[in-house]
Amino acid sequence: MTTLELPKETTATISSTRRAAYDEFLAAYADQHAEWVNGQVITYMSAKERHQVLLLFISTLLQLFVDVFKSGKVRTGPYAMFLAVQNAHREPDVFFISAEHSERLTTNRLEGPADLVIEIVSDDSVTRDRVDKFDEYEAAGIPEYWIIDPRPNRQRANFYQLDERGQYQPVLPDKDGVYRSAVLTGFWLNVNWLWQAELPAPLRALGEIAGREKVVEALGK
Numbered sequence: 001m002t003t004l005e006l007p008k009e010t011t012a013t014i015s016s017t018r019r020a021a022y023d024e025f026l027a028a029y030a031d032q033h034a035e036w037v038n039g040q041v042i043t044y045m046s047a048k049e050r051h052q053v054l055l056l057f058i059s060t061l062l063q064l065f066v067d068v069f070k071s072g073k074v075r076t077g078p079y080a081m082f083l084a085v086q087n088a089h090r091e092p093d094v095f096f097i098s099a100e101h102s103e104r105l106t107t108n109r110l111e112g113p114a115d116l117v118i119e120i121v122s123d124d125s126v127t128r129d130r131v132d133k134f135d136e137y138e139a140a141g142i143p144e145y146w147i148i149d150p151r152p153n154r155q156r157a158n159f160y161q162l163d164e165r166g167q168y169q170p171v172l173p174d175k176d177g178v179y180r181s182a183v184l185t186g187f188w189l190n191v192n193w194l195w196q197a198e199l200p201a202p203l204r205a206l207g208e209i210a211g212r213e214k215v216v217e218a219l220g221k
Contacts, residue, residue, distance in 0.1 A: 020036070020039065020041050021039065022036060022039075022089065025041055025089070033077065033078050033091065034091075035080075035088070035089055035090050035091055036088070036089040037086070037087065037088040037089070037090075037132075037136075038087045038088070042128075044122075044124065044125075045122065045123075045124050047120075047122060048122065050150045051120050051122055051150060053199065054120050054148060054150055054194060054199075055076065055093050055094060055120055057193075057199045057200075057202060058094055058118060058120075058148070058189075059074055059076050059094045060202040061189075061202045061205055061206060061209075062074045062094065062096060062184075062187075064202055064203065064206045065184065065186075065187050065206060065209065065210065066096065066184070068206070068210065068215055068218045068219060069186070069210075069218055070099065071096075071098065071099060071184060071185075072096055072097050072098040072099045072100075072101070072102065072115070073096070073097045073099075073102065073105060074094065074095070074096050074097075075094075075095055075096075075097065075105075075110065075114075076092075076093060076094050076095075077091035077092055077093055078091045079091070079109065079110070080108075080109040080110065081095060081109065081110040081112075081113070081114055081117075082109050082110065082111055082112070083112070083113060083136060083140045084111075084112070085139065085140065086136045086139060086140055088136055089109070090133065090136070092114070092117045092118065092119060092133075093118055093119050093120045094117075094118040094120075095110070095114035095116060095117045095118065096114060096115055096116040096183065096184065097110060097114050097115060098115045098183070101115060113137070113140040113141055113142045114142055115142070115143055115144065115183045116142070116143070116144040116145075116146070116181065116183045116184065117133075117137055117142050117144070117145050117146070118145075118146040118147075118148065119133060119145075119146070119147055119148070120148045120149075120150065121147060121148065121149035121150070121151065121154075122151075123151065126149075129147055130147060133145075134147075134160075134168065137168075138160075138162070138166070138167060138168045141162065141166060142162075143161065143162050143182065143183050144159075144160070144161050144162070144181060144182055144183045145159075145160045145168060146158070146159050146160075147160075148194060150194065150195075155194075155195050157173075157179070157191045157194060158170060159171045159172075159173070159179050161182050173191050176190070177190050177191040177192040178190050178191075179191060186209075186210060187209060188209055190205075190208075193205065
C-alpha cells in the first residue's frame with residue numbers, strides 16, 4: 001500500500017485536495033481543518049473575520065436556546081459528522097443534535113446525521129456548500145439545512161427543510177425577515193440580524209426569540 005504523504009505547509013489562501021484511506025486521513029489530518037469524501041481529502045483556507053463573527057453568534061445563540069430548553073447539543077467544526085452511506089467525513093460550521101439522537105455523539109465525531117446543519121459560505125466553499133453538501137445532507141436525511149452567505153454584495157440566507165419525499169424544499173423567511181426552524185420548536189432567526197455591522201448580543205436575541213419570562217422560568221427549573 002502506498003504510504004500517505006503527510007500534509008505540507010500551505011499558505012492561508014490555498015485550498016487543496018489529496019487522496020487517502022479513511023484511517024490514514026484520521027491519523028494524518030487530526031490537527032487540520034479538513035474533510036474526507038470517498039477517499040478524497042479536502043483542506044481549507046483560513047476563514048475570514050466576518051465568517052467567524054457569524055459562526056460565533058449563531059452557535060452561541062443556538063447553544064443558549066438548547067441549554068435553556070434542554071433540546072439537545074450544539075457542535076461546531078472541526079468536530080466532525082460522519083455520514084456512512086455517503087462515505088463522508090464532514091466538519092459543518094454549526095450543527096444541532098436533538099436529545100433524541102444524543103447517542104450519535106461520540107468522543108471522536110458524530111456518528112450519523114445531525115438534525116440541523118448550518119454552513120457559512122467562504123470564497124472557496126460556494127460549490128461545496130450549495131451543491132456537494134446540499135446533495136449529501138439531503139441524501140443523509142438531515143431534516144434542516146441553512147446556508148448563510150455573508151460575503152460583500154452576495155449577502156443571503158437560504159433555508160431548506162426535507163419534505164415527505166426526503167427532498168429539500170426552500171423555506172422563505174416571513175415579510176419581517178424571520179425564519180422559523182422546523183427542527184428546533186420555538187426557535188426563529190431574524191435574517192436582518194446577520195447583515196448588521198454589530199450583531200445583537202446573543203442573550204438579548206434569545207430574549208426576543210423565546211420571551212424573557214419564559215427564559216427566566218426555564219432557567220429556574
